[in-house]
Amino acid sequence: MTTDFLIVGGGITGMWVAHYLIQYQQNCLLIDEGLPNTASRIASGVMNPITGKYLIKTWRADDFFPHAQQAYTQLCQQLSLPHTTRPINIVWLIKQQQQWQEMQQLSQKETIAPWIHQLQQNNYLPQLQQHYGHIAINAYFIELHKLIPAFHQYLAQKNAILYQKMNYQDCQIHTNGITWGDIKAKHVIFCDGIAALQNPYFQHLPLVPLKGERLLVQLPDLPNITNIIKASGLSIVPHTTPDIYWVGSNYQHWNNNPTPTTEQYQKFTQTLDQLLHIPYQVLDHQAAIRPAVLHRYPFVGKHPQYPQLSVLNGMGTKGTTLAPFFAQQLIQHLLYQHPIDPEVSIDQYKKN
Ligand SMILES: Cc1cc2nc3c(=O)[nH]c(=O)nc-3n(C[C@H](O)[C@H](O)[C@H](O)COP(=O)(O)OP(=O)(O)OC[C@H]3O[C@@H](n4cnc5c(N)ncnc54)[C@H](O)[C@@H]3O)c2cc1C
Numbered sequence: 001m002t003t004d005f006l007i008v009g010g011g012i013t014g015m016w017v018a019h020y021l022i023q024y025q026q027n028c029l030l031i032d033e034g035l036p037n038t039a040s041r042i043a044s045g046v047m048n049p050i051t052g053k054y055l056i057k058t059w060r061a062d063d064f065f066p067h068a069q070q071a072y073t074q075l076c077q078q079l080s081l082p083h084t085t086r087p088i089n090i091v092w093l094i095k096q097q098q099q100w101q102e103m104q105q106l107s108q109k110e111t112i113a114p115w116i117h118q119l120q121q122n123n124y125l126p127q128l129q130q131h132y133g134h135i136a137i138n139a140y141f142i143e144l145h146k147l148i149p150a151f152h153q154y155l156a157q158k159n160a161i162l163y164q165k166m167n168y169q170d171c172q173i174h175t176n177g178i179t180w181g182d183i184k185a186k187h188v189i190f191c192d193g194i195a196a197l198q199n200p201y202f203q204h205l206p207l208v209p210l211k212g213e214r215l216l217v218q219l220p221d222l223p224n225i226t227n228i229i230k231a232s233g234l235s236i237v238p239h240t241t242p243d244i245y246w247v248g249s250n251y252q253h254w255n256n257n258p259t260p261t262t263e264q265y266q267k268f269t270q271t272l273d274q275l276l277h278i279p280y281q282v283l284d285h286q287a288a289i290r291p292a293v294l295h296r297y298p299f300v301g302k303h304p305q306y307p308q309l310s311v312l313n314g315m316g317t318k319g320t321t322l323a324p325f326f327a328q329q330l331i332q333h334l335l336y337q338h339p340i341d342p343e344v345s346i347d348q349y350k351k352n
Pocket of ligand 1: 008009010011012013014031032033034035038039040041042043044045046047164165166167168191192193194195196211212213214248249250287288289290291312313314315316317318319320321
């Protein structure tokens, strides 16, 4: 089999790379190992423009958000997936009066005011632990657990996906491309997430494992909540209507073991016990490793010695927002020599 572009990895990043290649009428084949517990398969799919207790606007939110919203809307329309992507409010419960006053001041900052939906001094929901008020942030939400499988199915209809693991040592590089088994490609784009720690071609990039766990919880007495509730370090995100919610997450740097832990399960359930005045049932518990970078910018670009190889990785905690923007940038670079933003270009990392 021959292809122009071989994409290694079928998470959010590989999906957007394949999407833009197809949009620019290129021939591509995506391979994916098909593991159930990868970052993209357990992520909640939230694009949050404001983070932290100091209400900091995330990196280049004004560039990435409009691009991502437009891209997800268009892709979901193309795949006939209505309601899979939509604006959403993150309702952040505020427990104490002092924190409320701080939020009031912070929310007036010019840079973040447009992203604040409302600030109210009331109990948001009676089913939740008593709180002083809440702040609602304008965010965006993508049901990745529906979108990624639907995109894989779309690729399958085009004979453009294979569920196989690439053993990096079996990839042979030639002047005009690569061969891997009986597949010949002019170019390979690695979107292999945390597996890139074993990828011999991009060992010089400072990728860091960042483990996260999540629960799926059934809340029969909390049906059809359409907002995300954030309290005590947890997010409760609508998952499967009417009453199944995604609950998470935590952040453990340098942990590359994707096994869910009893310790984190207990932390989640202790917090839920305090937060909820209603019964709940845990349906599922998973962990995955985010491909992170300490300075938090992703990696984009061609290999310094082998221009037949490229990488798009390091999405960290923000793959949903960053992947569409930088996938398009990488593809425009490969096809039309458009520049790559210097802050993400892998040219800044020297290969020994
Ligand atoms: C609990 C949790 C919650 C999260 N919530 C959010 C959120 O709300 N919003 C957000 O923006 N981000 C969130 N993230 C982060 C987000 O999941 C990541 O940024 C994103 O998924 C990274 O996508 P990726 O495609 O680069 O990597 P991955 O999702 O890791 O995908 C890589 C793919 O490549 C495949 N692969 C690797 N090596 C090979 C090989 N050699 N051969 C074949 N296939 C291979 C893997 O099997 C995998 O399918 C969350 C992450 C976690 C863990």
